[in-house]
Amino acid sequence: MNTGATPDGRCRAEQLDHALKIVIVRTFAYGESRPVTRFFNLVLVYNKGAAFSFLADAGGWQRWFFTGLGVVVGLFIIWMLYRHTGQRLFCFAISLILGGAIGNVVDRVVYGHVVDFLDFYVRNYHWPAFNVADCAITVGAVLLIVDELRRVRRH
Template identity: 70%
Template structure:
């Protein structure tokens, strides 16, 4: 009986780490391709609302703390690693909750994709530039997209869970 309960309470990390690994691979491959094809600051118009442009982000989301003295590289790296460890714990503990774990896996892959950049280059490579006329959304990358989608899925999962408990 105890064995059944413990097996149900925790599950395999493998499928969720697989999702995170796919995110990391796609993120890193796109960043490598953009860095090889573009010079820093160079961009190409893809659609009336979308450009590819190579930029570096030394800060966090929306270049938060980008102009700080360099300490932010290590602070955001440490934050990403701590987040990854917490997420792995949650994935192990809630492995049977598919939507929750999918969301966490996307966030994990995105966080580690950006940690890899910070460790390898000292900055995060961004290249997706959406805009409406002269107003540009801050450039971002696939890791950021995975984190955003994962966060949205977490909100959706929680709303679904709250609605189901009524």
């Protein structure tokens, strides 16, 4: 069934996330940081929790909780894709979210943690490290808001 969106968003987000994580894990030591610009480093860190390392020190149960949550959300998104076949931006947005969720769920299952490697900072303030899967989820969420604002304007 044509969902109105190509799988490109999901597949490309997953593939880019996976490929970059492989390169970083193979070429960086844990905690190693390499400057790229005056405000951006590549770094290898592991996140056992959720966004911003929420619950990272919870004792291990969070690995399976967030894995299960990712699977449930993924199934819900797939269901939504089939229900909203004519809404291209909506479907693309949730496809990005799905791709990001899959990328992080795979990390949790395979490694027991999420691999993060993008480190943006201003002076000594560092934003928590993240990865391409997180970017896909964030861009997808922003596109959902844009889609809803456009829908509200039309009605």
